[in-house]
Amino acid sequence: MTIIASLLNAAQLPDSPTPRLDAELLLAAALGKPRSFLHTWPERVVASEAAERYAGYLQRRRAGEPVAYILGHQGFWSLDLEVAPHTLIPRPDTELLVETALALIPATPAQVLDLGTGTGAIALALACERPGWSVTGVDRVAAAVELAERNRSRLQLDNAHFAESHWFSALGEQRFNLIVSNPPYIAAKDPHLVKGDVRFEPSSALVAGCDGLDDIRQIIREAPQHLQPGSWLMLEHGFDQAAAVRDLLVRQGFHQVESRCDLGGHERISLGQWPC
Ligand SMILES: C[S@@+](CC[C@H](N)C(=O)[O-])C[C@H]1O[C@@H](n2cnc3c(N)ncnc32)[C@H](O)[C@@H]1O
Structure with missing residues (x-):
């Protein structure tokens, strides 16, 4: 059993200029929750499917893939846009x-x-x-x-x-x-x-x-x-x-x-x- 705070602290993204932000965006997406959820519930246990999804996302990010391509969307101006x-x-x-x-x-x-x-x-x-x-x-x-x-x-x-x-x-x-x-x-x-x-x-x-x-x-x-x-x-x-x-x-x-x-x-x- 792993909690949100431990998953975030254990993320290894040495080549990213924004490792903590990336980890938070990827974990929030794996959980299907907004990023604020991670800060509100750092002790919440993460279900194994979500933890596996997150591990997959981290692996792609470590290989250099941009977070926006992994998530499939990106904010621009006031809009949330699908990206590919x-x-x-x-x-x-x-x-x-x-x-x-x-x-x-x-x-x-x-x-x-x-x-x-x-x-x-x-x-x-x-x-x-x-x-x-x-x-x-x-x-x-x-x-x-x-x-x-x-x-x-x-x-x-x-x-x-x-x-x-x-x-x-x-x-x-x-x-x-x-x-x-x-x-x-x-x-x-x-x-x-x-x-x-x-x-x-x-x-x-x-x-x-x-x-x-x-x-x-x-x-x-x-x-x-x-x-x-x-x-x-x-x-x-x-x-x-x-x-x-x-x-x-x-x-x-x-x-x-x-x-x-x-x-x-x-x-x-x-x-x-x-x-x-
Ligand atoms: C720097 S991207 C900008 C994309 C978007 N406007 C933005 O700001 O995020 C340049 C875009 O120009 C398109 N493009 C490149 N050559 C083109 C051409 N000859 N005619 C029309 N679009 C072209 C590319 O496919 C790409 O989508």
Whole structure:
């Protein structure tokens, strides 16, 4: 017989940057309870099936698998999203893109496009905050589009919809009041790709050519054909790519080009307005 506190204290996750948090999330999931249950009932005996489930989860985590893939879901903005290994686990950093879009664009009806939607994280956060917006999310990976659609349906956000598209390819002549994207932006030989949780995420969600800017270059080049006059393009990028992205936006003819910093002071998104 084992109690909750002993199972948590015995968890060995030496390679995780957050071992205690991981153990708590995995044990709570194995028990089918919220994390607060562990703190309220540390002396509670854990049934053998739940203890075995927890041991299996710990083994997967020790092999490096991200907690979100083991649990099958992840919080983003105010939403709980299903996640799966064919697309990126939504990151808190990306909430800066959502915040900036909400602050910049009036809450009046608007057509919004999320390129490379993955789980649908950005599209669904915007659709949830702005019921008057119609938000389209596209992804090249069919399984990601199906996942985003499952998240949309579970969250009952009828003002979002998803489609398979290689960037703008399936969008015809459609024009938008705002285009947002968190595209792949890691350089193919970046050493971070072989370390930590990111090893389990698909390279289709991460890698963009030799300098990490291939997809951003294509999006900036093609966006003007899909933007209404006076509307905005907003891109997430790496902390050291802001100057290059601003330069691409200016050369393409965007106005009011600027970057915004995350809480750590790193320039993580850049935006520009297509002239009227
Ligand atoms: C960095 S992930 C972002 C996922 C999600 N938007 C988020 O912020 O969590 C990039 C996404 O772009 C998609 N993607 C990559 N190349 C693409 C392309 N050519 N056209 C459309 N989507 C693409 C990937 O499948 C992946 O889902």
